[in-house]
Every structure is written in structure tokens, then in C-alpha cells.
Amino acid sequence: MSDAPEQLYAPREPIFPKRVKGTFRSLKWWIMGITLGIYYLAPWIRWDRGPNLPNQAILVDMADRRFYFFWIEIWPHEFYFIAGLLIMAGLGLFLFTSAAGRVWCGYACPQTVWTDLMILVERWIEGDRNARIRLHRQKWNAEKIRKRLVKFIAWILIAVATGGAWVFYFADAPTLMMDLLTMQAHPIAYSTILVLTLTTFFFGGIAREQICIYACPWPRIQAAMMDEDTITIAYRDWRGEPRGKGKNRDDLGDCIDCNACVNVCPMGIDIRDGQQLECITCALCIDACDEMMAKVGKERGLIDYLALKDETHERAGNQKIPVMKHLLRPRTILYTSLWALVGIALTVAVFARPKVDVTIRPVRNPTYVTLSDGSIRNTYDVGVRNRHGEEWPYYFTLTDGSPLTVELEGTDKLVLVAPPDTEAKQRVYVVAPPGSEAAKLDRSELRIWVVDGVTGDRAHLDTVFNGRGR
Numbered sequence: 001m002s003d004a005p006e007q008l009y010a011p012r013e014p015i016f017p018k019r020v021k022g023t024f025r026s027l028k029w030w031i032m033g034i035t036l037g038i039y040y041l042a043p044w045i046r047w048d049r050g051p052n053l054p055n056q057a058i059l060v061d062m063a064d065r066r067f068y069f070f071w072i073e074i075w076p077h078e079f080y081f082i083a084g085l086l087i088m089a090g091l092g093l094f095l096f097t098s099a100a101g102r103v104w105c106g107y108a109c110p111q112t113v114w115t116d117l118m119i120l121v122e123r124w125i126e127g128d129r130n131a132r133i134r135l136h137r138q139k140w141n142a143e144k145i146r147k148r149l150v151k152f153i154a155w156i157l158i159a160v161a162t163g164g165a166w167v168f169y170f171a172d173a174p175t176l177m178m179d180l181l182t183m184q185a186h187p188i189a190y191s192t193i194l195v196l197t198l199t200t201f202f203f204g205g206i207a208r209e210q211i212c213i214y215a216c217p218w219p220r221i222q223a224a225m226m227d228e229d230t231i232t233i234a235y236r237d238w239r240g241e242p243r244g245k246g247k248n249r250d251d252l253g254d255c256i257d258c259n260a261c262v263n264v265c266p267m268g269i270d271i272r273d274g275q276q277l278e279c280i281t282c283a284l285c286i287d288a289c290d291e292m293m294a295k296v297g298k299e300r301g302l303i304d305y306l307a308l309k310d311e312t313h314e315r316a317g318n319q320k321i322p323v324m325k326h327l328l329r330p331r332t333i334l335y336t337s338l339w340a341l342v343g344i345a346l347t348v349a350v351f352a353r354p355k356v357d358v359t360i361r362p363v364r365n366p367t368y369v370t371l372s373d374g375s376i377r378n379t380y381d382v383g384v385r386n387r388h389g390e391e392w393p394y395y396f397t398l399t400d401g402s403p404l405t406v407e408l409e410g411t412d413k414l415v416l417v418a419p420p421d422t423e424a425k426q427r428v429y430v431v432a433p434p435g436s437e438a439a440k441l442d443r444s445e446l447r448i449w450v451v452d453g454v455t456g457d458r459a460h461l462d463t464v465f466n467g468r469g470r
Helices: 023-044 080-100 103-107 110-126 129-137 142-170 173-181 187-207 209-215 218-225 284-295 308-315 323-327 330-351
Strands: 058-061 066-069 072-074 232-235 303-306 357-363 376-386 392-398 405-408 415-418 422-432 443-452 458-466
Touching: 023 058, 023 103, 023 110, 023 142, 023 173, 023 284, 058 142, 080 103, 080 218, 080 330, 103 110, 110 129, 110 142, 110 187, 110 209, 129 142, 142 173, 142 187, 173 187, 187 209, 284 303, 303 308, 357 458, 376 392, 376 415, 376 443, 376 458, 392 405, 392 422, 415 422, 422 443
Parallel strands: none
Antiparallel strands: 058 066, 066 072, 232 303, 357 376, 376 422, 392 415, 392 443, 405 422, 443 458
16 A cells, blocks of 8 residues: 555646537537627727716726726725625525536636637637647647647737736726837736736636636535535436447447547536536536437437436436426525625615715814804814716705804805815814803704705715813
8 A cells, every 4th residue: 555645636637628519508609709708898888977087988997996887986985886796796606506506617707718718719720629639649840839839829819818908997998008009008007917818828728627626616615505406417327327339229328438428528527427526517518418319319318407306306207307496496596585685775775875975074183172252163074075077066054043153164155166076175164152052062963064056966964063061
């Protein structure tokens, strides 16, 4: 018995998946095209927000601390919208995994999408599976060097486009493109593109399935979201076994042991061995098996989307359980409800945001100041967020009938002209006349109103006024 320690990492064996046609392969092509199209083209979509505001539809403006998404503008203090979206993404992942296993991994995960693109380019240059295997095994010669060089150049171009598209989300895309081409862009832009180029090239072209097996934590977490009703890829061994080749199949199952399911698998596994951590539920093995079943005149579905409950049910000779019975169960309904509630809450919060957005911070050093005539003055720092693309007036006032008066530092008027698309700061003084109740009490309620000078919309700030306390 060897005393060598058990290896936790297996050296990579190159995998050359065979091309396959079918329903799920077509679905993956569509998803790849749509997701890559959105990623590469979205920064170039224009959206008119008015003067002095960026006209890029999707923009993360780090300099001005804004996030723009078409007509929605998120300010730093509204980060809870981003947190809500992250919660929705997590709940969505839980929902999809509970319903259909690693369906996210198999169809829409960026690692899968870019790996599919890299394999597609590899197939165009080096040929299908058998040709790529031969090229891999042959000694280095002019043909192998030429094909590998062309493939790596194509992969690098894809990787550069990937890194370039990412930085366009953080600055005006046309302007940044010109700066990049004329070597006038900020060094951070070049370094970001370089890092993303190297990682895309390595993850999608070189490492591929190793990222899914060793780097991604989801294969080890997904079991917590799955149960006997979760639909995932499985092999109907009760129908396919014993497998074998030959014309006389009286003693054999439907599986002809052609290995088509293995040859098309991007992870290089045999689904007939049962569920495995490496399986990303891409369903290419279903397409390959269905194609072979059609050729030999057998019913499709030898490899199919199945739930654990289906095995015992079908082994007993019963009919297939409808898919909707698997999908509509307490766990998926709970995840869907939570996901919808968060989405509705975010939508309501977006449209219910106050038109006049203000904040207040009492200045408590000192708590109050006694003026020469005996009046008591409190100081407040008020912030008014001007969401308009031009200068905008805001007026300050107190509740009608209040004996207190309000003053603005630096002006005799009660109006603040806020610069466009920024938060204007204003120091505000509130004065209580000598002998008034507010001047005598230690604390009293105070409401300051801020009125939009153009639309008339207003918002109030509730705080306290500190007096002498005697």
C-alpha cells in the first residue's frame, strides 16, 4: 500500500467536446448570443437625460458617485437598491437550483458562456473533436503551430473585447474609446482591461472545466437547495441497462454504448455513472442521446431531465410525473414569493422616492447659542440633492404659525440655488424669540420645510430644537 498522500487536485486532461445539434444546444446558442450581445453593446446605448447629465443608458459614474440605468438614477445614499438587486439575484439562483439543479451553470453563467464561445472558435480553427484530438497528440510542426497561434490570437481578441466592454460601463463609451486608442486614457482603464483579458483568456480558454470543478463554490453548495423533486440531468438506467452493441438486443437495454453523451460533454464526464459534482446540467448529453435513439428507432429520453422521485415512480412501471408537479411545490413557491416581494418592494421604492430629497444634521457643538437680545439659536447642516441637470432653487420655511424663524448662512434670502446634479450643503439657523416656549424648554419638536422653487413639491425635516432648559 502506497504511503503517498491523497491528491486533492487532479492534473487536467484536455477535453475536446464534440459538436452536437438539438433543442438544448440551440437554446444555449440563443442564450449565448443574447447575453454576449447585451454585455458588449449595452454601454453604447444612448439615453437623453437633459443638459449637463450623461447620455449613456447604463453607466456607473464613480467620479460623481452615481449609477444610471436608463431613466433610473441611483445616488450613494440609495445603495439599498443595489443590495436589493443582489438579494433578488441570490433568491433567483436558489429558485433555479431548487427547480432545475445547476441550470444557471449550464446556460447563463459567464464562465459557461465564454467557454462556449472559446470552444466555438476552437472548433472553427482546429476542426471537430477527432481533428482536435489528432492535433493535440501530434508532434509540433508547422500545421500545429499555425492553428494554435491563430486560435490563441482569436481568444486574445475575445478577451480584449471582454475587458474593453467592462470599462465602458464606468465612463462615456465613445469618449473612452478614443482615449484608449490615442493612449490618453487613465492607467486604471488599461490595467483593468489587461487583468480581464488575462483572466478571460485563462478561464474560458485554458482552464475551462477546472474553474467549475475547483474554483466555483456552487457545486458544493447546491445540494442544500435540491430535494427529490429537483429536476436535473439523469440516465434512465432501468431502461438502458444492460448496455451494449449488437443487432440482437433481446437481452440488452436501449443504451447502445456509443459514448455520444460522453463525447459532447464539456466537463468530460459520463452521466450514466450517476449524478456527479462536475455536471453543470447543460443538457448536451440529452441532445446527443436523443439523436442516437432516433437513429436506432428507440424512444427519446434515455438521458433526460429527471427528478429523484421519477426513478422510483418509473421503475415501478408508472407513467411519468408531469414536470409542473415537480416545479410547483412549497420550496419553489416560497423562493418565488420572496423574489417577487423584493422585486415589488424595489419597484415601489424607485417610484415612491421623494421629489425633494433632503437630509439634516444638527450641529451640537455648542448645543445652542444665546444671542445679544436673549434669543436662542440652533444650527443645522442641511443637504439638498438636486437631481435636475441645471441649477435649481429650493426655499426654506417653518411650519405655519411657528414663533421660530429660519435663516440661511451667507444670504439674507431663504433660497438655496443648488448646482446641477449634486448635493448642495447649506448651514441653517433656527432662532427662538426670548421668553418663548422653545427657548425655555430643553428640547422641543421642530419641522423644517424645503420647497422646490419650480414645481412647488416639498419635503420636511423633523428634528429637535434645544433651548435653555429652564
